[in-house]
Amino acid sequence: METTVEITDLVVERGRREVLHGITAQIPRGLVTGLLGPSGSGKTTLLRTIVGVQVVKSGTVTVLGQPAGSPALRRTIGYYTQAPSIYADLTVRENVRYFASLYGLGADAAEQTIQEVGLADQAGQLVMTLSGGQHSRASLACALVGRPEVLVLDEPTVGQDPLLRDELWHRFRDLARAGTTLLVSSHVMDEANRCDRLLLIRDGSIIADDTPEAIKAAAGTDDLDQAFLRLVRQRVEVA
Amino acid sequence: MAARLLTHTTGRILRQLRHDRRTIALMLVVPILALTLLYFMFEQRPGAFDRIALIMLGIFPFIIMFLVTSIAMLRERTSGTLERLFTTPVGRLDLLFGYGIAFGFAAAVQATVATAVTYWLLGFSVRGSLALVVLIAVANAVLGVALGLLCSAFARTEFQAVQFMPLVSIPQILLCGLFVPRAEMAGWLEGLSYAMPLAYSVEALTEVGRHPEPTALMWRDLAIVAAVVVVALALGAATLRRRTP
Numbered sequence: 462m463e464t465t466v467e468i469t470d471l472v473v474e475r476g477r478r479e480v481l482h483g484i485t486a487q488i489p490r491g492l493v494t495g496l497l498g499p500s501g502s503g504k505t506t507l508l509r510t511i512v513g514v515q516v517v518k519s520g521t522v523t524v525l526g527q528p529a530g531s532p533a534l535r536r537t538i539g540y541y542t543q544a545p546s547i548y549a550d551l552t553v554r555e556n557v558r559y560f561a562s563l564y565g566l567g568a569d570a571a572e573q574t575i576q577e578v579g580l581a582d583q584a585g586q587l588v589m590t591l592s593g594g595q596h597s598r599a600s601l602a603c604a605l606v607g608r609p610e611v612l613v614l615d616e617p618t619v620g621q622d623p624l625l626r627d628e629l630w631h632r633f634r635d636l637a638r639a640g641t642t643l644l645v646s647s648h649v650m651d652e653a654n655r656c657d658r659l660l661l662i663r664d665g666s667i668i669a670d671d672t673p674e675a676i677k678a679a680a681g682t683d684d685l686d687q688a689f690l691r692l693v694r695q696r697v698e699v700a
Numbered sequence: 701m702a703a704r705l706l707t708h709t710t711g712r713i714l715r716q717l718r719h720d721r722r723t724i725a726l727m728l729v730v731p732i733l734a735l736t737l738l739y740f741m742f743e744q745r746p747g748a749f750d751r752i753a754l755i756m757l758g759i760f761p762f763i764i765m766f767l768v769t770s771i772a773m774l775r776e777r778t779s780g781t782l783e784r785l786f787t788t789p790v791g792r793l794d795l796l797f798g799y800g801i802a803f804g805f806a807a808a809v810q811a812t813v814a815t816a817v818t819y820w821l822l823g824f825s826v827r828g829s830l831a832l833v834v835l836i837a838v839a840n841a842v843l844g845v846a847l848g849l850l851c852s853a854f855a856r857t858e859f860q861a862v863q864f865m866p867l868v869s870i871p872q873i874l875l876c877g878l879f880v881p882r883a884e885m886a887g888w889l890e891g892l893s894y895a896m897p898l899a900y901s902v903e904a905l906t907e908v909g910r911h912p913e914p915t916a917l918m919w920r921d922l923a924i925v926a927a928v929v930v931v932a933l934a935l936g937a938a939t940l941r942r943r944t945p
Binding site: 474475476509512513514515516517530532535536538539540542544545546547548549550551552555559560562563564565587603607 | 704705708709711712715716719720779780781783784785786787788789790942943944945
């Protein structure tokens with residue numbers, strides 16, 4: 462199995478508090494890896510490190526063999542932030558076209574991506590007038606439009622109606638099948654079952670790194686929520 | 701920096717401005733309103749309006765562009781778009797120069813409209829060329845953009861960013877020679893005025909007002925303003941970190 466992201470002994474401090482305590486993990490190529498954990502567990506910090514915008518205390522992170530944040534990686538990585546980060550005073554189309562232009566892509570790529578996230582009818586609308594779910598999807602379009610090899614998505618399905626959520630997950634699966642590496646964070650366990658692999662994170666440490674089936678088998682339950690709880694309890698007992 | 705990234709970033713910033721009709725209207729109308737007020741204030745004192753309007757034509761673009769830029773850049777930081785851009789091929793200089801060019805263009809429109817209105821409707825006259833007045837006004841606007849970009853790094857909220865406006869502009873306006881000629885100030889105030897970039901552009905404008913041809917002093921002053929712009933942009937670039945804690 463080819464590795465896209467290689468994380469070794471990663472320690473990150475934010476505001477003088479250590480939030481990631483020596484994480485080591487690999488994200489395989491062409492699969493959907495889920496990053497699961499409760500709020501405040503360090504998911505976003507880990508994703509920020511992978512896209513190269515986080516100051517790191519020690520340890521290494523490489524993406525496609527290069528140190529995270531290298532100039533060459535900026536053409537191959539797509540980042541969706543948890544809070545939608547696009548220009549509220551531009552239309553959906555203007556936003557997606559701007560991000561497309563940064564990768565040397567034109568209007569066609571932008572229109573196609575707007576279709577894919579289901580915003581064709583809102584393309585000419587100012588982002589500030591969109592609903593929360595539409596706003597997030599417009600932001601997602603800006604991450605997808607560059608056709609990146611690596612997609613880092615921080616809670617991309619929050620606030621979407623179930624039908625759209627399902628469509629988005631099908632889209633993620635299609636992308637993975639075409640060779641894209643996806644790392645998707647979530648705190649919803651039912652989404653975890655749709656991932657090829659899971660990284661469970663709690664209090665800045667990885668507590669499981671395996672397929673959903675293997676994690677459930679190891680914990681002796683069919684329910685991922687239960688599995689997560691058991692893994693946490695085991696660790697507490699060991700400590 | 702890449703021409704393509706710079707062009708698209710400049711275009712994006714201008715598009716944002718275009719959607720904000722009210723800001724455009726305020727940018728164009730406020731200087732004209734204030735100049736009209738000055739016109740009536742100094743109606744009884746011949747020559748006074750020409751002197752003051754000339755300086756105000758340079759000060760407005762500075763203040764307005766400082767405000768617009770510091771808020772725009774702060775939004776870019778707080779909305780997460782800055783962090784996101786840093787994961788794309790966009791460089792810091794593409795962004796800084798994008799703002800400089802986009803708002804410099806807006807300032808050129810503003811200065812041209814304000815100068816034209818003062819000249820044709822308010823009977824404003826200078827010995828030198830009106831094009832030089834516009835040129836110095838644009839240089840001032842770009843100075844406002846550069847200092848605005850720099851100051852936005854020290855503000856966490858829009859409230860704070862707005863407070864930088866008086867901090868940066870009031871001392872410069874007081875000491876630039878508009879109220880008291882610099883030569884008549886106490887020695888330490890005059891010395892302080894030499895540290896104010898706006899004082900040089902006011903001096904340059906005064907030169908345009910006095911001489912039919914551009915003077916060496918005017919070009920020197922303009923060069924000093926340009927140098928301050930470059931230094932402020934470089935410092936601004938240093939405050940834009942790809943990696944944040």
